[in-house]
Amino acid sequence: MATKTYCEMISRSQPGPGDGGNTGSWRVKRPIIDYDKCIPAKTKKRACFTCWLLCPDCVVSKTIPPAINLDYCKGCGICAEECPAGAIEMVDEASQTGKEK
């Protein structure tokens, strides 16, 4: 068999955070949770977690209150669309980045 610089025949990865890079940098809209409306935050009960269930990148924690890992959130907006309490708002990322500095 031929000698290879890289031993792998295929592209393969183990599960772990950020194998696709810091995908949070792709985000144009950022989800902001209003904890006054969020069901688990408001009731202090382990309930709802629709955002946790439906996030395609698993960046929402199943905690009270739920938190979003912005390192990897791509800003797709599914959580905001699906939240039964209307607690998540998608805001312009550009309006938020300034505040962090």
Added chain:
Amino acid sequence: MHIIESGNVAAATGVKLSRVQVIAAYPITPQTPLTEKLSEFVESEQLTAQYIPVESEHSAMAVCIAASTAGTRAFTATSANGLLYMNEQLHWAVGARLPIVTCVVNRGIGAPWTVWNDQQDSMAQRDVGWIQLYASDHQQIIDSVIKAFRLAQTVSIPVMVCYDGYLLSHTYMPFDLPEQSEVDAFLPPFVPKHFLDPENPGNFNTVTLPDVRPGVDGTMRPGYIEIRHNLHQDLRAALDSYAEIDREFEQRFGRGGSPFVEQYRCDDARFVAVAVGSLSYQLRDVIDTMREDGIAIGVMGVQMYRPFPDQAVASALAGKECVIVFEKALSYGNQGPLYSDIKSTLYRMDDRPIIHNYILGLGGREIKTQQLLDALTESCARPAAIEDTPRWIGLKLQEEHHG
């Protein structure tokens, strides 16, 4: 034990002897009796396998990809437009380095519709990266299927075993049935390096970036171009692997010894006819007739087309006066694909042979032995120069009237 059966049954029996674990196929003429036979084997418990009926060839290959990724031996078969419908998944299967074996029962491609034999379907897949073997008779079909599984898992590259629709698939011929115990000794179970394993989760064939990059564990991961380069290198290395596998097969079963090209009366020949599949055997009759007339001619059947066995082809054709390539396929707008490949192999020779190209038999047009004799007689009498435009055999064009 010798039996008399059809080419499709020879293929199905080879698959059974190879202890395939997953079969997914969609019926298409002339492949249909092959997959029907396999479903019979599974239904009657002569073969312990999952037979998964699918709604298309694309799905058939997708199921084989999934089954192979889970670590099982997978098989499918198709023809013509079915193979084309599978095309996207063919690329995936080889990029994922899965040892799937597929029989291609060669048939012409529509439009216009044809169900009859030529080799355009598999020849059009030559650049996909699959290994392509071509059988010339029923014995070669069953033997090639068994060898294909061994080769595929040795080099982690999928293999197509191609044979002529009707001419081989639906005709009956005696052939030797290898013993199951011998096949088991020749073909060990498939043990994948990586497979879908809940205990050891992983992502396969993940997106690559233009450059190499570190994985989550910090080790460097290849980029797209490295993975594709390795495929090419391994395909070239597969030539040696197949030669070894063929040698081992010959020791065990007594058949083989010419894994790449099969030469008939070529040693002292000044002229060599070249063809793929059953046509190379039909040409033997013509060669015998011409030998009786004192013309030093032989025939070479090409049994492996990808990777292209350039060294075997070169050593078979070195020093010949004229090479005549007969093809049931065409790279439209250029030449026969095999002709182009042989020409490029001969290019580096100082004293390279003249080479002619004949296109024939498309869409099942009958190839008459007399036509082959006429063509070869003409090429041997007037080799003249290398030709860029193929000649056609058996065309019945209506006379055109201009102005």
